[in-house]
Amino acid sequence: MHELGILSAMLKSIEKIMEEENLHRVEKIVLQVGELSGVIPDYLEKCFPAAIYQTNFTDTQLEIEVIEGIVRCNNCQEQFNGYRHDLICPVCGKQDLEALSGRELLIKEILAG
Numbered sequence: 031m032h033e034l035g036i037l038s039a040m041l042k043s044i045e046k047i048m049e050e051e052n053l054h055r056v057e058k059i060v061l062q063v064g065e066l067s068g069v070i071p072d073y074l075e076k077c078f079p080a081a082i083y084q085t086n087f088t089d090t091q092l093e094i095e096v097i098e099g100i101v102r103c104n105n106c107q108e109q110f111n112g113y114r115h116d117l118i119c120p121v122c123g124k125q126d127l128e129a130l131s132g133r134e135l136l137i138k139e140i141l142a143g
């Protein structure tokens with residue numbers, strides 16, 4: 031599961047921000063995860079306890095905002111949720127798609143406690 035590695039990397043960059051900003055405790059971390067980012071929000075949540083084990087984040091909450099994976103078909107210009115349609119255009123059946131949103135994997139907010 032690569033979600034654990036992603037979380038560990040994110041926590042490391044948050045630790046760096048905490049040092050720079052002189053923060054001692056983080057109450058909540060808000061992540062934005064796109065449906066087309068390749069990361070599964072449920073897995074992130076499941077991995078979180080393991081990721082924070084023996085770190086400075088043991089009383090930190092994780093909140094995940096899921097961004098819809100909207101794509102446009104280059105063949106017929108239809109816009110639809112590519113995640114729900116398995117990246118196949120529901121109108122013409124092509125897979126020549128361009129992602130308009132949903133590739134995000136970002137730390138949106140860090141709430142200091």
Ligand SMILES: [Zn+2]
Nearest residue numbers: 103106119122
């Ligand atoms: Zn199409």
